[in-house]
Amino acid sequence: MLSSKKKYIVNSNSGIKAQIQFADQKQEFNKRPTKIGRRSLSRSISQSSTDSYSSAASYTDSSDDETSPRDKQQKNSKGSSDFCVKNIKQAEFGRREIEIAEQEMPALMALRKRAQGEKPLAGAKIVGCTHITAQTAVLMETLGALGAQCRWAACNIYSTLNEVAAALAESGFPVFAWKGESEDDFWWCIDRCVNVEGWQPNMILDDGGDLTHWIYKKYPNMFKKIKGIVEESVTGVHRLYQLSKAGKLCVPAMNVNDSVTKQKFDNLYCCRESILDGLKRTTDMMFGGKQVVVCGYGEVGKGCCAALKAMGSIVYVTEIDPICALQACMDGFRLVKLNEVIRQVDIVITCTGNKNVVTREHLDRMKNSCIVCNMGHSNTEIDVASLRTPELTWERVRSQVDHVIWPDGKRIVLLAEGRLLNLSCSTVPTFVLSITATTQALALIELYNAPEGRYKQDVYLLPKKMDEYVASLHLPTFDAHLTELTDEQAKYLGLNKNGPFKPNYYRY
Amino acid sequence: MLSSKKKYIVNSNSGIKAQIQFADQKQEFNKRPTKIGRRSLSRSISQSSTDSYSSAASYTDSSDDETSPRDKQQKNSKGSSDFCVKNIKQAEFGRREIEIAEQEMPALMALRKRAQGEKPLAGAKIVGCTHITAQTAVLMETLGALGAQCRWAACNIYSTLNEVAAALAESGFPVFAWKGESEDDFWWCIDRCVNVEGWQPNMILDDGGDLTHWIYKKYPNMFKKIKGIVEESVTGVHRLYQLSKAGKLCVPAMNVNDSVTKQKFDNLYCCRESILDGLKRTTDMMFGGKQVVVCGYGEVGKGCCAALKAMGSIVYVTEIDPICALQACMDGFRLVKLNEVIRQVDIVITCTGNKNVVTREHLDRMKNSCIVCNMGHSNTEIDVASLRTPELTWERVRSQVDHVIWPDGKRIVLLAEGRLLNLSCSTVPTFVLSITATTQALALIELYNAPEGRYKQDVYLLPKKMDEYVASLHLPTFDAHLTELTDEQAKYLGLNKNGPFKPNYYRY
Amino acid sequence: MLSSKKKYIVNSNSGIKAQIQFADQKQEFNKRPTKIGRRSLSRSISQSSTDSYSSAASYTDSSDDETSPRDKQQKNSKGSSDFCVKNIKQAEFGRREIEIAEQEMPALMALRKRAQGEKPLAGAKIVGCTHITAQTAVLMETLGALGAQCRWAACNIYSTLNEVAAALAESGFPVFAWKGESEDDFWWCIDRCVNVEGWQPNMILDDGGDLTHWIYKKYPNMFKKIKGIVEESVTGVHRLYQLSKAGKLCVPAMNVNDSVTKQKFDNLYCCRESILDGLKRTTDMMFGGKQVVVCGYGEVGKGCCAALKAMGSIVYVTEIDPICALQACMDGFRLVKLNEVIRQVDIVITCTGNKNVVTREHLDRMKNSCIVCNMGHSNTEIDVASLRTPELTWERVRSQVDHVIWPDGKRIVLLAEGRLLNLSCSTVPTFVLSITATTQALALIELYNAPEGRYKQDVYLLPKKMDEYVASLHLPTFDAHLTELTDEQAKYLGLNKNGPFKPNYYRY
């Protein structure tokens, strides 16, 4: 249906996603009217994510302030009160964070520079609903520099960095978000972005589809002026495809989730590093000589396998798809069924996007001290529920690490309760976030400036040329020097010298 | 002399291919009526290829027999004379070669086994035009076992293994091919396959498009009975797309060149090994510590870079495409312009599919003993012609290796005169050929059995399920065990348990 | 707070060590009488180490208890008061930590099992001075199981885990150690181990040489009964060699620091993992595409380079030794002088054991955001002192991470203030500690049981056979199956079937 291969979000904080789609989200979507539906899922994920970052996520201590932001009267230094954040006084601290993030997001800074002449978003009125972090702030301020007006809410009730929100508010951005919103707060914030006198959005930047959903439900007429939706997440993209299929999508939408650059960084390159990081931070284990089975050899699995092989682990792979299976073979991994190695491995890692890949039966057969974790989708891959039985003892040995103990004393080490290891137990590098944010900015520019008729009421992938542009903006980070085609070569290849350089089906 | 393992020469039509399509072949195609067009290109390539395998390519010595096969009267042991080969007496030797190849092509043998009950090609009359080698023989005899009748010609005037052709003729296959055909012989052989009383083909298997072209030109009416064309080569596929664009394609055609499995093996996996092999066989150099620049980071470039990095070389990459460039960075290679490193590198390797990537100016600046070779497309990448000037001395130091000497004594080492290194100076493993042949067989079955209307007069990619099937048939070689989805999992993922497992745009 | 997996702080005496010996420690040693000498160095290191693990290092909260242990009256459940720890009531908690460590130290547990029949240390009276952690406890209780009596002090005033010390005291081990000893406490504890009525040690296990020094100074007559010293640290070994040279060593000493197994694990294998871990935990950076210079290509440098290359970094190496330099070349690294790349690299890592490898001049020329860290020896490699000048601003951005900011806004990221990254910002896996502890146990057995005359008053390396035995005891962890020589093969090779298998000069 939607993207059979397309993963989903992991909403939170960034990123990594599973390789395969899952049918039962349809049900979730249908349940949506109850207003609980996906949100509850999303919240449970972010809750877990939050565990590990509770300290990192808030730079300063404001635990003593229990008043709801909705009940506070705050003004920024210019006298505006068109925002709602935890504490406007934290602005200075947040500003420093934003400045540090700017140093690591050169692509957006380059866009700002190029915008000094023309303002490609002049006249754009963007309403946004994303995680509110220093990186998002750099994006928002870039959109501003490109000529846009912005109003913003959080797409997740836990992920807002209050200091950053304060800094944005201080700079004049109408931001409505704080860490620890209630369900009611969440929708109130979104509404405050949209429902404002004398201002109507003409662009939507969404992450998860909640903002889009709200406008559909409450202010359907707004779509008359809206030029397009840019959607970041698997789930949000899924909903857009469903709207489109149902003939209900009334503006063009851009699926930025599936751009090449974003996919490779969110999955292959990021996971290659985060699998090591996540395992080390939680268990301090040594990788050398360890036997590991990785379930699934998609981009995420490929990243995990490459990293562990490089560290001296012996890696086995399971796959359902014969093509990926053959790739695993050629890359030097024994392709097995999980049952064949479950008794001997030291670590089990799931990256399938599937459910119940690791069952209670598997868990029963694992050897003592076996580590079990999930790099794939949501928390379905390991049947954690099956471990909640009376004969097993759970012992929390540190944050994100549980020992589950069998009656005979055997213990397995379960990480992040089967939720995503890389979100729960490691961090997402700013460079990955920079690619995402740049992709979003370019998609907004494209949709906003596209000539009448280029985009219809459908869901589009980012044009390859834009995808290439995102990549090119990140090359200077590596002091990388691109070669330019000569006229003669361009003619020979039948290509425009400025790209796009590949047919759409190219696999990279 | 005797060389049971020696694989055959792959002419550039069928083998490794460039990452990009190239505009100026259109001209060739248009020039086609002159009958010189592409053939002359093809011949010049195969001529060069032949250099290195002149002995290997013929298992037995028949140099004393100068009579043209067209002038000979030969019969096989069953009394048939419906064939034309060099010497039917070489059949026994060829049969042994075929038997050895069978051992390394388990996928085709598995197809034969499965065909014992039903014959999916019963009634098929296939006319084929490919390289004639032991591996092709295994394919042809498999097609026979699946129920088809076959008539066959060679797609290259140099690549036929006479002994194998004899063995096929002895077994009753009407084969018209020998090593060293003239241009006239070439078309005569093709015509003998097609223009036969009481038999009309209903399927075409082509490699390069010459057979298809001949039928279009001479027997256009035949297409009424033809169910489809299976085309193997980049060039042939290119011509089919042009026919399609021009509205002249009158039957469905299957582009098997771009199937996932074939692409990955022809390019990434094969080149990862053949770059080392080709360099070693020609130069006996040591890779450790050498500085290498690889031009182009497509599948071929990725394979070359991975192999050389693993052997301790220091690898630089040049790219025109920012996405591939970013991949090179993340994989640990410095992205440079060729000019920046040309003075310091020990080896220059081109894998771009472009022309004049290495110019005389670059060659002038290389250091003494620099090795220059091409893994990309045709012989255009290195401007070899620019080296044919009076002040430079050429010295052939061994087969496929020239020293080009500057007036000051500097010499560069040019491999295969800039033609494809892996075709000229190494061999293609049977396993890669097995994947190609299996893909062809399945494409024939699919087109032949497809219900009315599934395929129109257009060019199609192999259905993903078939692609997956080809992969699955090769897994037993690696004792690889695929996992099967449970019903519950298949439902969760929204997939059929038997595949296809990925959306069409999945990048692997 | 609770942290069953958390390893302990390794002070530089015991952990990773430099490749080379360093002359100016002699001075330290000579200064020793002032009682400040090396201790103050050691303390400053451990203080820093403590930063990052201040919570981890103490499992339970006892911050409210300010009484010095020396002033407390404590008894264990058997009524003994021959110990001095922070709080005997923490014993149960410490016991659990010891039990968990036992699971990861199978080699020592195997030694215990083998000791059920004979007690190779029966009659041994061992006085020890090491870090007091769960892993040390497993060693001590193993020595006990082998027949020895033990008395123990801490070799570092910060590294003692109070709960573990309590558990040992509860089990009857006379332990004198707590976290946060004063200098005076430190020597008092050592004295309490040695100066006891009716008990005199006959073996010394030392880590840093303080215990040995104390006995030399205060109770030189004790050496008459002492059969030998086992020393673990680079510094302690250095002092022993000096004593030996000076003719003052009056018992045999075993240098276990330089055993093959220990060296490879402490340096190559451990650093291969900890460089990634240390960088990730402190900076969350992405390794892919980063340019890194590693100063020094000894075992530590080799480990760092291999890991970073595998993660997609571009790695340059500096070396003074042409042999190591050639190895770096053959392993695929550009060998440069630091000056040549200092402007372009993203990360500078020192692993030389030398001093002032990174000077203020280098630091001045680094690019913005460059990360600087030390994996080598002590804190001398980076000239951190040169950064303490008025025009530079230091900003602590998180534990162990300082931004040093130049007047023009350029900032470099200094990790652990130039102290050892892997000790300050990552952890040492139990497996590495297990190898060290096993080596110590075997060295004690060897010295204690050696026939008269095998060892003289000199410093010895662990016999190769013992080294091999340590390795063999750790193979079961990897389910590794060793091959045994047949009689015929052993004869052919001129080897004993049980080893040793290599000549002494073998390089592994």
Next chain:
Amino acid sequence: MLSSKKKYIVNSNSGIKAQIQFADQKQEFNKRPTKIGRRSLSRSISQSSTDSYSSAASYTDSSDDETSPRDKQQKNSKGSSDFCVKNIKQAEFGRREIEIAEQEMPALMALRKRAQGEKPLAGAKIVGCTHITAQTAVLMETLGALGAQCRWAACNIYSTLNEVAAALAESGFPVFAWKGESEDDFWWCIDRCVNVEGWQPNMILDDGGDLTHWIYKKYPNMFKKIKGIVEESVTGVHRLYQLSKAGKLCVPAMNVNDSVTKQKFDNLYCCRESILDGLKRTTDMMFGGKQVVVCGYGEVGKGCCAALKAMGSIVYVTEIDPICALQACMDGFRLVKLNEVIRQVDIVITCTGNKNVVTREHLDRMKNSCIVCNMGHSNTEIDVASLRTPELTWERVRSQVDHVIWPDGKRIVLLAEGRLLNLSCSTVPTFVLSITATTQALALIELYNAPEGRYKQDVYLLPKKMDEYVASLHLPTFDAHLTELTDEQAKYLGLNKNGPFKPNYYRY
């Protein structure tokens, strides 16, 4: 035919060698008086080596000349006839080969340059017995440039390149060697070098010990004037140690075989490349996905494993030494007994230096098409003799490749009849030979110039400083820039700024 890059055959005496010494050569040595002993071994090896390079080994065709060189009257252009080579007229051709080799042996050329001022070998009279190849010629002419007089014979009856010998003779070197000597010729040539009026050697450069043996036997008095022996081969070194043990060594001898640089290049770095090359040239197999067992994890095994792992093979290791076994584990290889995997592997590679590592029983259990080869020592590792039984059929399928066929049709692919794969089926890069030759030259200089008393009548390893010097002379090839210690740093480390940089026991 012409083969300027083709390296020469390295007979087992000089080339790659096993990790361990082997007891039963003593017997050979004792049998020596019969004059058959080791020579017959050596000849059988070289005979096999010759198989593959019979054409390469002689650059020009002289097969029509059947006269023995001993019966010819030849003079060089200066009128000298103090030499005996195949055909002095081939000198020009040989000179060109030498010039090409000079380009790839920059270290020796650098020595020549430095010798322009002082002649460190002035007065030296060196008698040599080595393979006679272009690389040896560069060594000899370097020794000449350093001031020495040389007389030379071949250490192997097959390996002499006649053209090179001619070129040396033409330049005035008394050379006595040709390809295809008889046993009698062999000793005659050696005698002609030694037994000459008015000239007596004062240095010996030997490869295999035959020259040394001859002087011991025939001219023992010569040793009075001889300052030392430099020996290159494992066998020769073994004999020297035996002489030394027996108290019969009457001059100092230098074991250059065990220098660090030479060992690493002959074993680890060279085998890392040659295992791939040897397998490809003989079998054209694909490495990806193949299961391989490597017997022995010394330097050779480490090289083989690293290369195959990098190419996507799945590698198992067998070991007898627990330390090497643990290294294999940490490097990511499953440590098994051969029996455990023999049924499943595609390739078996021996690198142990042991005998009968692969027995008939193993061979019986291998699967069809399994490839078996030896990278270790001599031809003892695979019990090839056990395959010479009536029920097995041998089929030679190409040079160096035999199929051994079981009654049930199973065939195994035996390479080089169990002799060294890398010597029989690949080539040794000039760079490796350059390191060897430079080491020999420096050892001669050291022994010749050593002050009285530095070396006694014993066998010595090359001083570490010399070893470092060899390495440093090869760094410019890689444009590698060594860092120099500052005075302060040298003092801190207690090192001389010019080395040696490591203690003798350092393992690299």
